[in-house]
Amino acid sequence: MTELFISLGAIILIVALIAIARYTNSKVILWVTRGLSIALFGLFTFMLFQDDVISDILVGGVKIDPDEFTVIPNFMSDVELAWINILRWLNTLSVLVAMVAPWLKVKTLNNIMCFVAPIVFILDIIFFRLHLMAISGPEYSLTSASSIVLAIEIAIMGVLAGYFLYKKIAERDWENIGKQLGIMYAILPFMLLSVFPQNFLFNFVGNAGGEAESFSLVHRWWIYLAIIVPVLITIAFRKTSEEVRRTVLIWLSFAGFSQFFYTYEFPLSAEGLPLHLCHTAIVLVMIAYIFKCKPVFYFTYFVNVIGALLAIVMPETSNMITTEDSLHFWFNHWYAFFVPILGITLKYFPRPNFKMMRGAIYIFTIYLVAIAFLNGIINADPNNSVDYFYVYENFIVGKFEFLRSIKDGFVLEFACGEGVAKVFWLYDIIIWVAYVFMMFITWLVYSYCYKISDHYAELYALNKIDVLGIRELKKQMNGRKITEPIDLKGIDMIKFEHFSKRYGSAKNYSVKDFNLEVKAGEVFGFLGHNGSGKSTTIKSLVxxxxxxxxxxxxxxxxxxxxxxxxxxxxxxxxDNHAxxxxxxxxxxxxxxxxxxxxxxxxxxxxMNKYVEMFNLQDAxxxxxxxxxxxxxxKVMVISSLIHNPKVWVLDEPLTGLDPTSAYQIKKCMTEHAKQGNIVFFSSHVIEVVEKICDRIAIIKKGEMQGVYDLKELREKDVSLEELYLGNTGAQDE
Amino acid sequence: MATYNRLQTLVAMQLTNRKMFKKMKSKMHAVAYVLLRVLVIAVITAIIAGVMMICNSLLQIKVDRNLLLFIIAFSQIISIIGFTNGLVNSLYLSKDNAILLQFPARHSEIFISKMVVNYIVEFWRNLNFILPLLLAFGIMGQTPVDVGYWLTIPLFLVFLPLIPLFLGAILSIPLMYAKRLLNSIPLLQTFVGLSFLGLVIYWVIKIVALIPTPLRLLANYNSFITGFNQFIVDANSFFIGYQNIVNCLFDTRTVWDFLILIGTGAVIVALAYFLAMPLFFKIISHFSERSVDNKHKKHTNKQRGVFGSYFIKEITTIMRTPGKLFSFLFGVVTLPFLLYVINTIFTAINTSAVGDSMIIGFNLMIGLFLAAANNSSAAESISREGAEFTVLKTAPSQTYKMVWSKVLVYEIFNIISLIFGFTVLASITDLSASEVVWLFLVFILISSGHLLWSVQFDILNPRLNDVASKGTAYNNPNVGKSILAGLLTAVIFCAVTIFFMVDSYVGGWVKLILFAVAFFVVRLALFMANLRVYFKRIEF
Structure with missing residues (x-):
C-alpha cells in the first residue's frame, strides 16, 4: 500500500510538473524543479544522519555488534543484503543527481535523470520495505520519521526523473543520443565510485585489507590515489566547457558532503560537531562552488588543503581499510585535499594573488579565534573534552616540550556556566603564525606547480605550432619537396614582405610593415640611426x-x-665580433x-685565398x-664566406677597422657582388655606402623611409648625406 | 660633492647591472618585498636555532661563545678566500672595466665604487647568514646574552664585511700576478691546482686512517665531543683579533674590544686604499693588453659531421681553458676521494640490516651531492656561448646537436669519475661486487638525469646577453636551480633507498633500479621535448 501511495504521489506530481511546463513560462518550471531539489537536499541530509542497521552486517549471515563484540543472527538473506547494498548505492547517486541536475545544464546529468534515475525509482518502490529494513532493522515502522522521509525522498527523485524524461521527449533531444549515452555510461562508474558506500566493503569482506598507516603499502596507495585522482580529473575535464567543469566540482563537493556525513547521527553532541579543519572543508567547499564565493574558496584552498594533506600523510586511523571508519577518514581527507585544488586546476577560480591570500588569512583568523573560544567554552563543562582543530593534542605539544609550557603558562580564563573556560592565547597565536607560514609555503608550492603546468602547456602549444607549420608548408608546396624554394620567382633575391618585428611583450614594433627586394649582383646599403631597426631587420633576416x-x-x-x-x-x-x-x-x-x-x-x-688576401698567414x-x-x-669575414654564400649579410662591418682592413673588406664585398651574389650590409659611414653600393634603403624608427638607386642620385646630383639626414629627420634636429 | 655624485652613479649602475636590486612597482610591492626578506631571515634563523637546539640537546655539542667565535672566524676565512679570488675577476678582469674607465671619473672613484658594490653584496649575504646566526645564538645559545648583545649586532653587520673584502683586495694583487704566470702556461695551472688538491687528499686520507676499527659511535661519542670542543678552543686561539671582536657581543666586553673591531676594519680599509687603489689602473691596463699568443699545430681542414665538430670544439675549448679543465678534473678526483672517506667510516661501523641499507642510501646521497655540484655548471653551458651563439643561430644545420655535445662532454667526465669512484668503493666497502655494480648503474642514471635537468634549465632561461656583455652571468638562477634540484634528488633517492630496502633487501634493489630508470627516462623525455621546442626559439 505504501509503495502504491509513493508511486501515485510521484505520478500526480509528474503530471503537475508537466502541466506547469506546458502552461506557464520556463522560469516557473525551472524554479519549481529547483525548489524540489532543495527539498530533496533537506531530506537527503536528514537521511544521512540516520545510522543504517545493515552497516554492521556481514554477508554470510552474521551481524557484528561493534560495541559488544557479539555475533547477532542476521535478519536478511545474503542475496537480499547484497542487493540492498547495491540499491542504496544507486539510490544515493540518483538522489544526488536529482539535487544538482535542475541547477546545471549538463547533458550527462540530464541523461542520468532520464535513463538511470527512473529505473532506480522503480526499484526503490519495489524494494521499499527492504530499504526500511536496511535502515531500521526487521522491526521497522512505516510511520517512523525515517520511513516517511525516505518515501518522500524517493518520490521527489522519481518526480524529477519523470520530468526530465518528459522534457527530453518533448524537446526531441535525440541528436547524437548514442554518443550521449556512451559518455554517460563512461562517467557513471566514476560517479558511483565518488559516492561509494562506506559500509559496502565491510558488508562483503569484513575487517580486511590491512591498516593504512605508517606508510604501509595500503597507506602508500591511498596517498598515490590522492594525487592520481585529481590529476586524472584535471586531464579529463580541463578542456571542457565552464558549465561542465562547474558540474564536476559541484558534484564532487556534494559527493564529499554525502561521504562525510555518512557516519554522523542525530543528535550531535558538543563533542561531535563537524568543526575540525577537514570537516569544515567539506561544507565550505560546497558553499564556495555553489555560490562561487571566492573568500571561502581561498580559505579552503590554502588552509583546508594543508590540514588534509597532513592527515593523509600522518593518518589518525588504524582501522582495517574495509571498515566504515577507515573509509570515512580517507574519503573525507581525499575530498578536503583535492576538491579545492581542482577549483584552480579546472580554472573555475583564478590563481590566487596576495589579496586572496589575505582574505584566506582573515577567515582563518576568525576560525581559529572561534575554535579557541569554543574549545574553552565546551571544555568548561568537566564532562566534555574537545579539541577542535587538534591544536592542543600531544601530537604537537608532545613533540615540542617548550610549547607545552607556553600553552599552560599563558592562559585567559573566564567563568562559563559553572566551570571556567580557558583560552591558551599565546599558544594559539604561535599556532596561527605557524599555520600562516605554512599557508605561504603552500602558496609557494602551488606557484611552482602552476609554473610547471604553464610551461608544459606552452611547450605543447608550441610543438603543435611547429607541426602545423610543416603541414602548412607541405600544403603551400603543392606536391613539390619542402626543401625546394617556396617562392620560385624570388630565387635570386632577398624579399621582405610586410615584415614586422616586436620583442617579447613590448607594445611597440621595432620594425613595422617593412617591404624590400634586393636582387642578385647588388651591393645594398642599409642606413639608419642607432636603434632605427637595422640590426633587428638583419637579425630576423639571418x-x-x-x-x-x-x-x-x-x-x-x-x-x-x-x-x-x-x-x-x-x-x-x-656586429659583435664574437x-x-x-x-x-x-x-x-x-x-x-x-x-x-x-x-x-x-x-x-x-681559406687559402682569403687568408692570403687578409694577410693572416702568421696568425x-x-x-x-x-x-x-x-x-x-677578418676571421669572421672568412668564415662567413667559406661556403660561398649567395647572400652575404654584414652588420656594421667596418666599425673600428683600420683603413687597410676596411679597404680589404670593401674590396671583398664588391667582388662577391660581381660574381652574381647579393651583398646586404648596414653602416653608419655614408662615404663608404656611397662608394660601393648600387642601391640603399633608409629606415627610421622601424619604418622604411625610401629605397634609392645611387646611380640615379648621382645623375640628379643629390648628395646621399643630405638625403639621409633629410629622411631621418636629423637635419631638422 | 661631484665625486660623491659620480660614485653614486657608478655604484647604482653596477648594482643594476648585477640585477641585485629591482625597482619596485609600488609601495605595496616594496613593503611585500621587505616582508618577504624578513620572512626569509626569520626562516633561516629558525633553521639555525633548530640546528643549535639539536646540537645542545641531542648531539651534546655546546653552543657557546667558543663555537660562535669559531663559526664567525671560519666564515670570515671563507670570505677572504672568496674575495681574494673573486676580486681578481670583478676588480681587474671584469668586462665592465672597459665601459667604466671611459666615464669621466677618476680611477680611484671607479675602484671605490667597485669596492662599495662588493661591500653591499657581502653585507647582503651576511643578512642571510651572520644575522640569523647571531639572532639564533641569542635565542638558543648556552652563553647568556644581555641587551648589549642585540645592540652590537648592527655594528657587526656593518664592520664584519669590511675585513674580508679589503683584505681580499690586498691579497688579490699578488694572486693576479700569480694567475698571469699560470695563465701563460696552462698546463702549469692545472698541475698546480691538482697538486694542491692532491695535498688536501693526502692529509684527509692520513686523518681518515686514524679512525678506529670497529668504530663504536655511541661508545666513542663522549671522547669525540670532548675532542671536538677542545679542537674549537685550540683553533680559536689562532683567531687573534676575532676573539676581541666576538667579545663585543658579550657582557665581558671592554672598550678595547670595540676599538679593535672598528680599528681592524679601518686599518684594512686604509691598507687597501694605499696599496690596492694605486695599482688598480696599472693592473687593469697591464692585463688587458693582448699578451697571450698561443700558437698551435697546424691542422688540416678536415671535414667533420656537425656533432663531431661541436664535440671537438668543446673538448678543445676545455683543454685550452685551465679553469674549466681543472673544474672537470676536480670532479673526477673528488668523487673517489669522497667515497673513500665515507666508506672508510662506514666499514669501521658494525651495522645491522637497516644500517646496510642506510650505507647504500648515504653513499648515493653524498655522491649525488657532489654530482649535483659538478652538474650545476652544466646549467650555464649554453649561456657560456655568449655572443658566439650567433654562429649557431645562423648555421644551416641541426644546431641543437651542440647541446648533446655538451652533455656528452659532461657525461664522459662523470663516467670517468664514477669508474674511479666505484673502483675505490669496491675495494674498501663490505658491499658485494654485484651491489657495487647496481649502485654504479643507479648512480649513472640519476646523475645523468640531473645533468639533463641542469642543461634544461639553461635552455629555458639562457643568460647569453649577460655573458656577452659581462663575460659571466652573475647570480645565475639556473645554477641555483640545478643545485637545488640536485640536492632534492639526492635526498629523495637516499630516503627511498632506505625506505625500499627496509621492506625487502632484494626487492628494494629492484625498486631502486626501477625508480632510477623511471627518473632518467622522465628527465630524458622532458629534456628532449624542451630541446626540440625551445632551443630554436632562443633569441640573442
Missing amino acids: GIHSITEGTITVCGYDVEKQPLQAKKMIGYVS VYEHLTGREYINYVADLYEVSEADRTAR IDREIKGYSHGMKQ
Whole structure:
C-alpha cells in the first residue's frame, strides 16, 4: 500500500510538473524543479544522519555488534543484503543527481535523470520495505520519521526523473543520443565510485585489507590515489566547457558532503560537531562552488588543503581499510585535499594573488579565534573534552616540550556556566603564525606547480605550432619537396614582405610593415640611426630573431618555414665580433665550414685565398684570444664566406677597422657582388655606402623611409648625406 | 660633492647591472618585498636555532661563545678566500672595466665604487647568514646574552664585511700576478691546482686512517665531543683579533674590544686604499693588453659531421681553458676521494640490516651531492656561448646537436669519475661486487638525469646577453636551480633507498633500479621535448 501511495504521489506530481511546463513560462518550471531539489537536499541530509542497521552486517549471515563484540543472527538473506547494498548505492547517486541536475545544464546529468534515475525509482518502490529494513532493522515502522522521509525522498527523485524524461521527449533531444549515452555510461562508474558506500566493503569482506598507516603499502596507495585522482580529473575535464567543469566540482563537493556525513547521527553532541579543519572543508567547499564565493574558496584552498594533506600523510586511523571508519577518514581527507585544488586546476577560480591570500588569512583568523573560544567554552563543562582543530593534542605539544609550557603558562580564563573556560592565547597565536607560514609555503608550492603546468602547456602549444607549420608548408608546396624554394620567382633575391618585428611583450614594433627586394649582383646599403631597426631587420633576416608578422624569403626560401635552406644561402658577419677565443683562426673557420657542410677541397681553397688576401698567414694557427679587433673581424669575414654564400649579410662591418682592413673588406664585398651574389650590409659611414653600393634603403624608427638607386642620385646630383639626414629627420634636429 | 655624485652613479649602475636590486612597482610591492626578506631571515634563523637546539640537546655539542667565535672566524676565512679570488675577476678582469674607465671619473672613484658594490653584496649575504646566526645564538645559545648583545649586532653587520673584502683586495694583487704566470702556461695551472688538491687528499686520507676499527659511535661519542670542543678552543686561539671582536657581543666586553673591531676594519680599509687603489689602473691596463699568443699545430681542414665538430670544439675549448679543465678534473678526483672517506667510516661501523641499507642510501646521497655540484655548471653551458651563439643561430644545420655535445662532454667526465669512484668503493666497502655494480648503474642514471635537468634549465632561461656583455652571468638562477634540484634528488633517492630496502633487501634493489630508470627516462623525455621546442626559439 505504501509503495502504491509513493508511486501515485510521484505520478500526480509528474503530471503537475508537466502541466506547469506546458502552461506557464520556463522560469516557473525551472524554479519549481529547483525548489524540489532543495527539498530533496533537506531530506537527503536528514537521511544521512540516520545510522543504517545493515552497516554492521556481514554477508554470510552474521551481524557484528561493534560495541559488544557479539555475533547477532542476521535478519536478511545474503542475496537480499547484497542487493540492498547495491540499491542504496544507486539510490544515493540518483538522489544526488536529482539535487544538482535542475541547477546545471549538463547533458550527462540530464541523461542520468532520464535513463538511470527512473529505473532506480522503480526499484526503490519495489524494494521499499527492504530499504526500511536496511535502515531500521526487521522491526521497522512505516510511520517512523525515517520511513516517511525516505518515501518522500524517493518520490521527489522519481518526480524529477519523470520530468526530465518528459522534457527530453518533448524537446526531441535525440541528436547524437548514442554518443550521449556512451559518455554517460563512461562517467557513471566514476560517479558511483565518488559516492561509494562506506559500509559496502565491510558488508562483503569484513575487517580486511590491512591498516593504512605508517606508510604501509595500503597507506602508500591511498596517498598515490590522492594525487592520481585529481590529476586524472584535471586531464579529463580541463578542456571542457565552464558549465561542465562547474558540474564536476559541484558534484564532487556534494559527493564529499554525502561521504562525510555518512557516519554522523542525530543528535550531535558538543563533542561531535563537524568543526575540525577537514570537516569544515567539506561544507565550505560546497558553499564556495555553489555560490562561487571566492573568500571561502581561498580559505579552503590554502588552509583546508594543508590540514588534509597532513592527515593523509600522518593518518589518525588504524582501522582495517574495509571498515566504515577507515573509509570515512580517507574519503573525507581525499575530498578536503583535492576538491579545492581542482577549483584552480579546472580554472573555475583564478590563481590566487596576495589579496586572496589575505582574505584566506582573515577567515582563518576568525576560525581559529572561534575554535579557541569554543574549545574553552565546551571544555568548561568537566564532562566534555574537545579539541577542535587538534591544536592542543600531544601530537604537537608532545613533540615540542617548550610549547607545552607556553600553552599552560599563558592562559585567559573566564567563568562559563559553572566551570571556567580557558583560552591558551599565546599558544594559539604561535599556532596561527605557524599555520600562516605554512599557508605561504603552500602558496609557494602551488606557484611552482602552476609554473610547471604553464610551461608544459606552452611547450605543447608550441610543438603543435611547429607541426602545423610543416603541414602548412607541405600544403603551400603543392606536391613539390619542402626543401625546394617556396617562392620560385624570388630565387635570386632577398624579399621582405610586410615584415614586422616586436620583442617579447613590448607594445611597440621595432620594425613595422617593412617591404624590400634586393636582387642578385647588388651591393645594398642599409642606413639608419642607432636603434632605427637595422640590426633587428638583419637579425630576423639571418634567423637570429623570430618574425612577428610578414615574411622574409632568401633565394626563394622562407626564413621562418625553411630556415635551414634559407640559412644555407646566407653568410653573416655580426656586429659583435664574437668568435670562440680559445680556438685558432683555422679551427674556427673549419668549425663554421662543418656547420655549412663545406667539402675539404672547397674550404681549403677558399681559406687559402682569403687568408692570403687578409694577410693572416702568421696568425691563422694562433688562438683568437690574441687577435686584434680587425683580425677577429677578418676571421669572421672568412668564415662567413667559406661556403660561398649567395647572400652575404654584414652588420656594421667596418666599425673600428683600420683603413687597410676596411679597404680589404670593401674590396671583398664588391667582388662577391660581381660574381652574381647579393651583398646586404648596414653602416653608419655614408662615404663608404656611397662608394660601393648600387642601391640603399633608409629606415627610421622601424619604418622604411625610401629605397634609392645611387646611380640615379648621382645623375640628379643629390648628395646621399643630405638625403639621409633629410629622411631621418636629423637635419631638422 | 661631484665625486660623491659620480660614485653614486657608478655604484647604482653596477648594482643594476648585477640585477641585485629591482625597482619596485609600488609601495605595496616594496613593503611585500621587505616582508618577504624578513620572512626569509626569520626562516633561516629558525633553521639555525633548530640546528643549535639539536646540537645542545641531542648531539651534546655546546653552543657557546667558543663555537660562535669559531663559526664567525671560519666564515670570515671563507670570505677572504672568496674575495681574494673573486676580486681578481670583478676588480681587474671584469668586462665592465672597459665601459667604466671611459666615464669621466677618476680611477680611484671607479675602484671605490667597485669596492662599495662588493661591500653591499657581502653585507647582503651576511643578512642571510651572520644575522640569523647571531639572532639564533641569542635565542638558543648556552652563553647568556644581555641587551648589549642585540645592540652590537648592527655594528657587526656593518664592520664584519669590511675585513674580508679589503683584505681580499690586498691579497688579490699578488694572486693576479700569480694567475698571469699560470695563465701563460696552462698546463702549469692545472698541475698546480691538482697538486694542491692532491695535498688536501693526502692529509684527509692520513686523518681518515686514524679512525678506529670497529668504530663504536655511541661508545666513542663522549671522547669525540670532548675532542671536538677542545679542537674549537685550540683553533680559536689562532683567531687573534676575532676573539676581541666576538667579545663585543658579550657582557665581558671592554672598550678595547670595540676599538679593535672598528680599528681592524679601518686599518684594512686604509691598507687597501694605499696599496690596492694605486695599482688598480696599472693592473687593469697591464692585463688587458693582448699578451697571450698561443700558437698551435697546424691542422688540416678536415671535414667533420656537425656533432663531431661541436664535440671537438668543446673538448678543445676545455683543454685550452685551465679553469674549466681543472673544474672537470676536480670532479673526477673528488668523487673517489669522497667515497673513500665515507666508506672508510662506514666499514669501521658494525651495522645491522637497516644500517646496510642506510650505507647504500648515504653513499648515493653524498655522491649525488657532489654530482649535483659538478652538474650545476652544466646549467650555464649554453649561456657560456655568449655572443658566439650567433654562429649557431645562423648555421644551416641541426644546431641543437651542440647541446648533446655538451652533455656528452659532461657525461664522459662523470663516467670517468664514477669508474674511479666505484673502483675505490669496491675495494674498501663490505658491499658485494654485484651491489657495487647496481649502485654504479643507479648512480649513472640519476646523475645523468640531473645533468639533463641542469642543461634544461639553461635552455629555458639562457643568460647569453649577460655573458656577452659581462663575460659571466652573475647570480645565475639556473645554477641555483640545478643545485637545488640536485640536492632534492639526492635526498629523495637516499630516503627511498632506505625506505625500499627496509621492506625487502632484494626487492628494494629492484625498486631502486626501477625508480632510477623511471627518473632518467622522465628527465630524458622532458629534456628532449624542451630541446626540440625551445632551443630554436632562443633569441640573442
